[in-house]
Amino acid sequence: MTTEETSSSTATSQQQAAVESQQQQQNDATPAAPIKPATPSSPAVIKNNPKIKVHLVAVGSAPILKKNKFLMNRTDNFGVAISFLRKRLKLNNNNNNNTSTSSSSSLFLYVNSAFVPCPTEQIGDLYDCFGMREELVIHYSLQEAWG
Numbered sequence: 074m075t076t077e078e079t080s081s082s083t084a085t086s087q088q089q090a091a092v093e094s095q096q097q098q099q100n101d102a103t104p105a106a107p108i109k110p111a112t113p114s115s116p117a118v119i120k121n122n123p124k125i126k127v128h129l130v131a132v133g134s135a136p137i138l139k140k141n142k143f144l145m146n147r148t149d150n151f152g153v154a155i156s157f158l159r160k161r162l163k164l165n166n167n168n169n170n171n172t173s174t175s176s177s178s179s180l181f182l183y184v185n186s187a188f189v190p191c192p193t194e195q196i197g198d199l200y201d202c203f204g205m206r207e208e209l210v211i212h213y214s215l216q217e218a219w220g
Contacts, residue, residue, distance in 0.1 A: 123147055125200045125209055132214040147197030151190045158213055183212045
């Protein structure tokens with residue numbers, strides 16, 4: 074190679090490096106547009122869909138419901154789901170002062186087979202955090218199924 078060719082190739086590589094450096098600086102200086110996921114709790118969704126589909130799944134020896142999907146209000150507490158399921162399964166209510174208490178009066182409800190929410194939790198909040206495939210899955214059992 075001649076000196077002229079060497080200096081020309083060096084200049085070309087320096088130009089390419091300068092262009093790449095400028096592009097990198099522009100990429101670093103341009104802030105990425107914030108990503109806003111579509112959340113089920115957005116006002117438009119709440120206005121159009123104030124009800125949530127709740128899917129009740131039997132676990133262990135719990136009786137299986139003929140109809141296992143129900144609509145509940147977003148503002149209903151989880152305690153409403155507990156009372157509703159107790160009535161559907163015809164279980165004794167723990168609040169009754171009946172002297173006859175059977176072991177079948179126990180009822181355990183789990184969200185996504187993972188945890189037991191507080192009875193004062195709102196169904197809408199549980200759905201926003203743990204809803205899958207446009208429904209809130211609640212597993213129920215007559216014995217403790219998950220710790």
